[in-house]
Amino acid sequence: MADGTGDSRLKLILDRTEQVAENVLLLEFEAVGGGPLPPWEPGAHLELRLPSGLSRQYSLCGDPADTSSYTFCVLREERGRGGSVEVHRDLKAGDEIEARLPRNHFPLVDADEYLFVAGGIGITPIKAMVEEVERRGASWRLVYGGRVRASMAFVSELAALGGERTTVVAQDEAGLLDVPGIVRALPEGALLYCCGPAGLLDAMTDACTAAGVADRLHLERFTASGAAPASGGEDTAFEVELAASGVTLTIAADESILEVAQSVRSDLGFSCQEGYCGSCETRVLAGRPDHRGTLMSPEEHDEEGTMLICVGRSRSPKLVLDL
Structure with missing residues (x-):
């Protein structure tokens, strides 16, 4: 982290x-x-x-x-x-x-059975998981969707590894993935891991919520969610103290913590600037953050004492960050 x-x-x-x-x-x-x-x-x-x-x-x-x-x-x-x-x-x-150094916001939790769903380039973390689960001897199934078969990496390898456990769905051949049907077929007690474009992940989240199995869904986004995060009202200005730098900054209503903090700390890491990649995750020393990213839930961020400063704001007049 x-x-x-x-x-x-x-x-x-x-x-x-x-x-x-x-x-x-x-x-x-x-x-x-x-x-x-x-x-x-x-x-x-x-x-x-x-x-x-x-x-x-x-x-x-x-x-x-x-x-x-x-x-x-x-x-x-x-x-x-x-x-x-x-x-x-x-x-x-x-x-x-x-x-x-490698970081992991999408860890593979121990279970006896897994259902993996990948869309497009989302197969990359799923491939490593499938191979690990196979080494462990756990039960698994993979549903892999893509635009056309030629654009889907590792199809042959995963089909050889899984046999009938691997289902490949090319959109030009069979249409889009049947997300509600996939969720309905989730075995009792199995964990569901999903990675792919925002549309797939939003559909998977909705289907799992409707089916009452959202607690078994694990996902990773490569792009921001289509849903707007709750902000708790209109944005207002607040102060941020950079504890290690000894500077207090004012964040205007139309500015992000990241862009203002860069005037003092030009070395700050960032990538997506949309709250899903975790590059700008920062430790919070004091104050109440307004979490707006999709990397983790607000509760998970609060438990770890961190926030994403590219999109996050403050529910208190001042935040103190470990920067």
Whole structure:
């Protein structure tokens, strides 16, 4: 977890790339100078500092037992914010890059049975989970949807691993995933893990809530939710004290904590600026945050004593942050 004081950094070198599906590039990084990399568990992501200065997060999809490399996939999105295009266009074998230690906001909880649902590039964390559950000997099933089969990474590998337990649904062949039907078929006591575009995750959340199984749903967003978070009223100005920097700032009604704090702390990590990636997660020392992200629930943030400063605001006149 980010604590606002700066995470340890890794120096990585790109060993190889591979086109694993239409517009999907696999990248494998090793430590500069060789040697083992810090461990990770299924669901973890790696945040890269791209040559342009952009920070982007990608879910690890290799074998956690292999500490010699980190593997992840990047979907090229021409209408995105530029990071994926830069990765596809500019990164070449031999390039060195900086990254943060792997972090995990999507951990795989122990269970006897799992249902995994992936949409598009959301297969990347799910693939690592499926392989881990298979190693453990637990029961599992995977439903994997995508626009067209050619755009879906790891179809052959997952079909070979799961056999009839793996269901591949290409939209041009069979239409969209039947989310209510998937939820209705959830085995008693099984956990449901889902990752993919916002529309799929919103539909899955609604279906699980309607079916009374929302407590068994675990999901990770690659984009912000389509639903607007509750704000508790009109935005107003408030103060933020940066404890480590010894500065108190005023956050206007139309400003974010992140953008104002950057005038003092230009090193602050951030990526999505929409409250779902966790790059800007910061420890709260005093005050009552108004949590507006989708990474965790407000209760989970309060329990951990953190907030996302890209979208979060304050319910008290002043917040004190560990920055």
